[in-house]
Amino acid sequence: MTATARSPKDTTQAELHLKMLRQMLLIRRFEEKAAEAYALGKIGGFCHLYIGQEAVGVGALTALREDDYVICSYREHGQALIKGISPNAVMAELFGKATGCSKGKGGSMHLFDVNRRFMGGHGIVGGHVPLAAGLGFAIKYKGGDQVCVCFFGEAAVNIGAFHETLNMASVWKLPVIFLCENNRYGMGTAFERVAAVTDIVEHACSYDMAAELVDGMNVLTVYDATRRAIERARKHSHPTLLEVRTYRYMGHSMSDPLHGVYRTKDEVEEQKARDPITHLAGKLKEEGVIDQAALDAMDTEIHAEVEEAVKFADESPDPEPDELFTDVLVD
Amino acid sequence: MATLTYRDALNQALREEMQRDPNVFLMGEEVGVYQGAYKVSRGLLEEFGPQRVVDTPIAELGFAGIGVGAAMGGLRPVIEFMTWNFAVLALDQIVNSAAKMLYMSGGQIPMPIVFRGPNGAALQLSSQHSQAWESWLSHIPGLKVVAPATPADAKGLLKSAIRDNNPVIVLEGEMLYNLKGDVPDSEHIVPIGRADIKREGSDVTLVCHSKTLSVAVKAAEQLAEQNVSAEVLDLRSLRPLDEAAILESVTKTNRAVVVEEGWPHSGIGAQIVDLIQRDAFDELDAPVLRVTQADVPMPYNKVLERAAKASPEKVVAAARRVLYLE
Ligand SMILES: Cc1ncc(C[n+]2csc(CCOP(=O)(O)OP(=O)(O)O)c2C)c(N)n1
Numbered sequence: 001m002t003a004t005a006r007s008p009k010d011t012t013q014a015e016l017h018l019k020m021l022r023q024m025l026l027i028r029r030f031e032e033k034a035a036e037a038y039a040l041g042k043i044g045g046f047c048h049l050y051i052g053q054e055a056v057g058v059g060a061l062t063a064l065r066e067d068d069y070v071i072c073s074y075r076e077h078g079q080a081l082i083k084g085i086s087p088n089a090v091m092a093e094l095f096g097k098a099t100g101c102s103k104g105k106g107g108s109m110h111l112f113d114v115n116r117r118f119m120g121g122h123g124i125v126g127g128h129v130p131l132a133a134g135l136g137f138a139i140k141y142k143g144g145d146q147v148c149v150c151f152f153g154e155a156a157v158n159i160g161a162f163h164e165t166l167n168m169a170s171v172w173k174l175p176v177i178f179l180c181e182n183n184r185y186g187m188g189t190a191f192e193r194v195a196a197v198t199d200i201v202e203h204a205c206s207y208d209m210a211a212e213l214v215d216g217m218n219v220l221t222v223y224d225a226t227r228r229a230i231e232r233a234r235k236h237s238h239p240t241l242l243e244v245r246t247y248r249y250m251g252h253s254m255s256d257p258l259h260g261v262y263r264t265k266d267e268v269e270e271q272k273a274r275d276p277i278t279h280l281a282g283k284l285k286e287e288g289v290i291d292q293a294a295l296d297a298m299d300t301e302i303h304a305e306v307e308e309a310v311k312f313a314d315e316s317p318d319p320e321p322d323e324l325f326t327d328v329l330v331d
Numbered sequence: 332m333a334t335l336t337y338r339d340a341l342n343q344a345l346r347e348e349m350q351r352d353p354n355v356f357l358m359g360e361e362v363g364v365y366q367g368a369y370k371v372s373r374g375l376l377e378e379f380g381p382q383r384v385v386d387t388p389i390a391e392l393g394f395a396g397i398g399v400g401a402a403m404g405g406l407r408p409v410i411e412f413m414t415w416n417f418a419v420l421a422l423d424q425i426v427n428s429a430a431k432m433l434y435m436s437g438g439q440i441p442m443p444i445v446f447r448g449p450n451g452a453a454l455q456l457s458s459q460h461s462q463a464w465e466s467w468l469s470h471i472p473g474l475k476v477v478a479p480a481t482p483a484d485a486k487g488l489l490k491s492a493i494r495d496n497n498p499v500i501v502l503e504g505e506m507l508y509n510l511k512g513d514v515p516d517s518e519h520i521v522p523i524g525r526a527d528i529k530r531e532g533s534d535v536t537l538v539c540h541s542k543t544l545s546v547a548v549k550a551a552e553q554l555a556e557q558n559v560s561a562e563v564l565d566l567r568s569l570r571p572l573d574e575a576a577i578l579e580s581v582t583k584t585n586r587a588v589v590v591e592e593g594w595p596h597s598g599i600g601a602q603i604v605d606l607i608q609r610d611a612f613d614e615l616d617a618p619v620l621r622v623t624q625a626d627v628p629m630p631y632n633k634v635l636e637r638a639a640k641a642s643p644e645k646v647v648a649a650a651r652r653v654l655y656l657e
Pocket residue numbers: 075123124125126152153154155156183185186187252
């Protein structure tokens with residue numbers, strides 16, 4: 001790392017940027033490993049990767065406090081990692097093992113860690129959007145100053161629950177950030193083919209809600225926009241709708257082809273040229289915050305961490321047969 | 332002992348539980364300013380304020396989900412549906428969120444929430460407003476389902492439901508709100524999962540719940556005039572089901588008729604028949620019969636509507652058949 005003279009403010013900022021770079025890289029490498037494990041049959045069912053969208057989760061979650069809530073759709077491996085669930089516990093959950101963060105009973109789509117206020121991955125499109133408002137309702141009811149960030153895909157905007165929830169969140173002034181990750185497709189359906197209004201931020205007008213359109217390929221932009229939204233929620237208990245434009249490089253889930261027939265290979269390549277990790281790494285190199293050797297070292301370290309997670313998941317036991325019947329009801 | 336309507340018994344349960352625990356709140360359409368579509372929440376807004384008695388827009392899916400989220404955040408929501416016919420819009424949240432949260436989180440997130448409201452046909456409300464949902468709801472692991480038939484049970488079961496750390500469905504009989512009955516004055520709790528013999532008998536068991544209790548009781552009275560002694564077993568809880576009580580009664584009477592408001596196909600009554608044939612086969616002196624709503628959407632016309640519903644006459648006829656009196 002080049003050690004040119006920097007003010008303390010620059011130093012903390014550089015540290016923050018490095019941390020975000022590391023987190024994005026961790027998600028990228030983790031997801032690559034998950035894809036490998038899926039191909040080997042170690043992970044079953046649906047498995048939705050976050051590759052390409054890392055800047056959204058990292059930028060937004062970096063702006064949060066530990067006691068703030070996060071709730072997500074099924075594309076939530078990245079957010080779970082950034083909220084502090086260990087790669088071991090996430091990977092073990094994908095493997096369906098007893099050591100997973102949901103004891104192997106949730107799987108890729110249902111990662112939970114209530115102590116870290118990670119309130120789940122949820123599998124019904126748009127179904128968790130009202131849950132976020134409920135968490136906001138509970139925060140306000142108890143007089144707390146936490147906020148809740150809700151991640152959902154753009155296809156959820158066509159779901160009734162989204163509209164019902166935004167209306168109530170606005171009427172009741174709930175401290176919730178509705179963060180729409182617009183990656184342009186719901187499975188193989190381009191948003192403009194199924195949505196009358198394609199600028200999602202515009203929906204906020206219907207609910208008299210603050211909104212912002214954000215470049216989701218730039219982690220710093222996401223971080224700044226989320227900070228503004230958090231301030232609005234924490235200080236004034238006002239909800240915000242963020243439309244964060246991003247792109248998924250992989251298929252919708254592991255069972256889908258890389259680009260399919262609904263988009264072109266060129267389009268995917270074009271988007272990859274805007275890669276959020278490459279972008280931030282380049283910027284930090286330019287600023288002299290990091291050099292290639294340090295970047296390589298970081299990558300090697302992350303590789304080892306993810307490798308260890310796979311080993312841990314692989315060696316962990318399946319849940320005990322009795323687990324089938326536990327957790328249906330509490331006593 | 333006080334004589335209360337079913338409505339006021341529910342109201343007392345809500346008021347007492349809200350006084351006892353500040354985390355209990357009521358949310359739904361018209362629950363506050365309007366005092367409740369069926370006046371179950373009368374006076375609660377005045378006593379507890381708008382933060383705890385929350386009027387919602389007509390958005391069943393949305394506010395049911397907000398309730399689930401609030402339970403995730405540590406509160407104890409009571410979600411009122413104006414009727415269960417409208418709650419069908421919220422089934423995603425009840426079935427996919429509330430009932431599954433504990434399980435799919437590996438036991439991390441309990442779900443202390445109550446979904447309640449009137450269920451079953453009233454009078455001449457026609458097809459969309461005259462439905463009994465217990466078979467749908469009691470199908471789902473992760474939910475508890477209760478259906479009180481008397482004011483005392485309404486109060487005691489609603490209080491149990493609010494104190495339960497699991498999602499509990501409270502099916503209130505739309506036609507029962509004006510029903511009067513004795514309700515114990517002191518703390519009155521009815522445990523979930525216990526049936527109750529409302530009338531003892533020895534010749535045939537009439538299994539019922541909610542509004543069909545009065546149908547079964549009237550049938551038992553008519554049967555008594557014919558020298559048949561019918562036992563009336565009120566299930567009160569549909570999930571968990573008090574299997575022991577059902578088997579015990581059938582072991583005594585050797586005959587059973589199951590009465591329900593819903594449709595026959597895949598109905599809750601079929602579940603009870605399954606239990607009896609499996610665990611009391613040798614006790615039976617006749618096949619178990621069911622009395623249900625006719626297998627049609629509810630008609631508006633008064634005469635047709637009466638023909639569609641379970642009635643004391645139909646129950647008497649079924650009881651006579653299982654006694655081989657016909
Ligand atoms: C209510 C519902 N309908 C359909 C599905 C099947 N499904 C799963 S993901 C998906 C596409 C969702 O796209 P989007 O919300 O944009 O999120 P992304 O996958 O792009 O992250 C569909 C149709 C579902 N899970 N839930």
